[in-house]
Amino acid sequence: MEEIRNKVAESQLININFKQLLQEKQPQVLDIADWLYEKLIVREEEFKKCVEQHNWGQYRGKTLVVYCSEDVIIPMWAWMLIANRVTAAGGKLIYSSTREIEEKKLLSIVDSLDVEEFRDKRILINGCQHPAVTPETYCLITQKLQPVARSLMYGEACSNIPIYKKK
Incomplete structure (x- = not known):
């Protein structure tokens, strides 16, 4: 029997979860x-x-x-x-x-992210149903990461929408 592989874990995607960022970082x-x-x-x-x-x-x-x-x-x-x-x-x-206030806290966290840790990486921005996550948050993270990322995607690892891919 063939071993079951976790292709998501092997994909080397960096997953950004806004809800988790709000819990981990205090602006x-x-x-x-x-x-x-x-x-x-x-x-x-x-x-x-x-x-x-x-x-x-x-x-x-x-x-x-x-x-x-x-x-x-x-x-x-x-x-x-x-x-x-x-x-x-x-x-x-x-x-x-x-x-x-929660929206602005999240914008502050995103604004202060060190983008170097995302250089040349494949990044997945989670879709999140949290009241603090607004279109402004998605716009800001895209503007911050696009200059350094290898690719940007939105959604979940099993189902995502490509946003940007470095040529």
């Missing part, structure tokens, strides 16, 4: 609710003091997801101050509403 997240006066309003002087005292250096080379967990109106200049500090520290910033 940098900043909730500015504590910087609000009585968690209700932004007072310019107090807010600027919080911005000034925050350790922005910890985000160097990283992507920060920033949001406010309180349902209040934050003036646009407050977000701009934060973006200015993150950029000056050498980091990237993604804004999120509370409702979109």
